[in-house]
Amino acid sequence: MARPQTSRSATTPDLERDACPCGGPTFDDCCARYLEHGDMAPSAEALMRSRYTAFVRHNAAYLLDTWAARTRPATLDFDDAPQWLGLQIKAHRQSDASHAEVEFVAGYKVGGRAQRLHERSRFERSDDGRWRYIDGDLFD
Numbered sequence: 001m002a003r004p005q006t007s008r009s010a011t012t013p014d015l016e017r018d019a020c021p022c023g024g025p026t027f028d029d030c031c032a033r034y035l036e037h038g039d040m041a042p043s044a045e046a047l048m049r050s051r052y053t054a055f056v057r058h059n060a061a062y063l064l065d066t067w068a069a070r071t072r073p074a075t076l077d078f079d080d081a082p083q084w085l086g087l088q089i090k091a092h093r094q095s096d097a098s099h100a101e102v103e104f105v106a107g108y109k110v111g112g113r114a115q116r117l118h119e120r121s122r123f124e125r126s127d128d129g130r131w132r133y134i135d136g137d138l139f140d
């Protein structure tokens with residue numbers, strides 16, 4: 001169902017008003033607080049969701065900033081980026097105060113074909129209190 005035209009603001013891009021890519025209500029009420037307002041993700045799961053959203057929105061600065069220094073790529077481009085279709089968190093396990101794993105399935109489309117990325121990602125919380133992505137294992 002289409003939104004009434006009267007509720008649209010001329011200055012707010014539609015993207016901000018749409019459902020958050022990670023599955024949250026709207027981007028403004030979900031991952032924007034991490035991507036655009038500098039809030040700290042309170043858990044590895046929240047960080048995982050925000051990083052997925054950053055991939056969808058091609059926000060390289062945020063992705064690099066939330067990547068552990070020792071595994072972080074020097075640069076990130078989105079030249080071959082797929083079209084992301086959605087995120088499903090399967091499990092979130094925090095083993096201690098500064099280590100956690102998040103298992104997820106992310107849907108995407110390449111060349112018109114829908115694919116699934118099923119990964120268990122590792123995260124750590126640094127001394128600055130921020131969770132960061134380390135690496136992940138792919139499921140078949």
Ligand SMILES: [Zn+2]
Nearest residue numbers: 020022030031
């Ligand atoms: Zn979100």
